Amino acid sequence: MESSKKILDVLNSAEIKYEHYTHAPVLSALDRYPMELSFDACVCKNLLITTRNEARFLLCMLPAEKDADLKAMRDEFKTARLCFASTDALARLLDQVPGSVGVLSVINDLTERVEVVLDSSLENAPRIAMHPGVNTETVVMTGAELARFIGACGRKLHYFAF
Numbered sequence: 001m002e003s004s005k006k007i008l009d010v011l012n013s014a015e016i017k018y019e020h021y022t023h024a025p026v027l028s029a030l031d032r033y034p035m036e037l038s039f040d041a042c043v044c045k046n047l048l049i050t051t052r053n054e055a056r057f058l059l060c061m062l063p064a065e066k067d068a069d070l071k072a073m074r075d076e077f078k079t080a081r082l083c084f085a086s087t088d089a090l091a092r093l094l095d096q097v098p099g100s101v102g103v104l105s106v107i108n109d110l111t112e113r114v115e116v117v118l119d120s121s122l123e124n125a126p127r128i129a130m131h132p133g134v135n136t137e138t139v140v141m142t143g144a145e146l147a148r149f150i151g152a153c154g155r156k157l158h159y160f161a162f
Helices: 002-013 070-076 087-094 103-108 143-152
Strands: 019-022 040-050 055-062 082-084 116-120 129-131 137-141 157-160
Touching: 002 103, 002 137, 002 143, 040 087, 055 103, 070 082, 082 087, 087 103, 087 129, 103 116, 103 143, 116 143, 137 143, 143 157
Parallel strands: 040 129, 055 116, 116 157
Antiparallel strands: 019 137, 040 055, 040 082, 129 137
């Protein structure tokens, strides 16, 4: 709950426009559809990806129906082989657990090691649904407002066609 409050406080202080909803827990992005929790927005999944030696971390947001091509990402970001980050890294860097992580959780990365990567289709999206650090809440905002939030957190934003 504390993570959600922190995120909502930053959204409000940066005057970022958003909608906020509370609901039953959503464990996977695709679960939103049968639960009728898409809020007429692009439903996305979030993945924390890293190099095997954990030299680089990429927090990726992409439409739930898409797959992350780690080989293509490796080539684009000119990095070593990529894999999914451990639960430990997720907790250590973003103060999150699987099923709750969202790109808004970048605010918890006090070491500034996590880079944010959004699918290029989200740049001008009119509505994107995401967790604000807990899976019992959803925040909906535009792609432009999401970019403003990431900037307010002092992070560089990458776009990538997943």
